[in-house]
Amino acid sequence: MGKTTASNPATSSWTGMVSVDDTELAVTNTGGTGRPVIYLNGSYGVQKHWQHVIAELGSDYRHITFDERARGKSRRSADYSFAACLRDIDAVVEATGAQRPLIVGWSYGALLAAHYADQNPDRILGVVCVDGAMPYGLTGAEGREQIRKLFRRMRFLMPVARPLGLAARMSADQHADINIEANELHAALAPVLERITVPMRYVLATGANLGGSTEVMEAVRASLNPVLVSNSNLKISEQVASNHSHILRKDFHAVADAVRETAAVRAGR
Template identity: 55%
Template sequence: MTKNSTSATSSQWTGMVPVDDTALAVTDTDGPGIPVVYLNGQFATQGYWRRVVAELGTTWRHITYDERARGRKSKRSADYSFEAAVRDVDAVLAARGVDRALLVGWSYGAVVAAHWAGRNPERCLGAVLVDGAFPYDWLDEAMEQRIRKLFRRMSWFMPLLRPTGITPRMTAEEQADSNIELGRLSRERELGPVLDGITVPVRYVVASGTSLGSRGDEQERIRAGLDAVTARNPNIRISAKVAGNHGAILRKDFRAVADALREVAALDHVGR
């Protein structure tokens, strides 16, 4: 683990955490508060969480990081698989000396959080899943072709934005492969058992309307897959259904996300 800088807040740490063949840019506010690990959308950055972090304030310990080849500093890798993303959670926690944490994930990050919570019940204080981790069979051959076409279409301008950290340092094919893998992992027969097996408190914050690449009411039909999950597992509840769409939820509905984290933290499982 290498340290790059400290902020004006003396306890805050920023630096690079080595994992496998790469290194991740991590920010940790440190302190004695409940550790919260923020898991980003598939090609998003830790900056998306700034409103949630500010809303919760300094009594919490906030750990954010940019996944492989995301943001301005996280390094490229030969492995952008979902399992690598789950391993990265462990690497960040180990590097920052955190044994037990509360997870919050948006979109792709929600699926990572669900898997990590299911695999590590003794280490997970609970999870908040933000408009993601819906078990639904949305991927078929036609959708796979739509995904590949979408990323090929965007490939000409994405390199222009990479210096800003807005777009990942991944090829169009790598991004499409990652999105298609997510579709396979989101199938009811794959994700359903993961959610059914979770034994820690989980709260969903659900958006409304469309997401990038969706058509008509596709996204709402995907979200409806959550109904059967909450009926089967009493540990999982919907905290809020908000007006913001998938892409805007962390910007427009950050208070609902913060409230869901407070809700989980208030449960006896967390010990507050």
């Protein structure tokens, strides 16, 4: 399980390092006997972004947060791919002893949650996607170059952005690689969403993403409509007033309500 001191990793409260591949992940487990919830951060986000949601849900749930590779207090790695991030979820599930957890993901974390649900439907209770996991992405040679130029322009700001959870301990090109892969996976996401067999609830923001336009984000959210029609397991729990960047801080009540709603769907089956 890596470096933890918990006598019972499932029910004890602990914070420690969990080993996976060539790295270690900083993990926090609140412990207790409530339904486990695993929170997946945005591309460069950290555990603290979930503090308001966790406080709102309280001790009825067991809250498990972690920093992805080279984010927050986790160590660097030679592999920052999407597949590596999926392996990290497995490592955290094993280390915490989480049985049938709810998976809650924001932005990039929602994309991870959707793929994890597709690959592990019998291991999880359901998914809550917070303004993410929508089948729309920037692809092709022109799109890739646009993303690389953006991160190269931002490279001098990254040391300032890291403490805010807006950048990782990576090069500009590594940041771009993650973003390019995420865009390609989003563009190909519709068949994945159509296969989802567990309850999946969406909390959608309004307005623009950081560095994007309102019009683009409206198109991204609209791309969800056809899969909502084709798969009844997917539903919008709420669309809130805050934008993509502020949703966890300003509309944490809606995210918590979606967690309760998803848990209730499974309890009623």
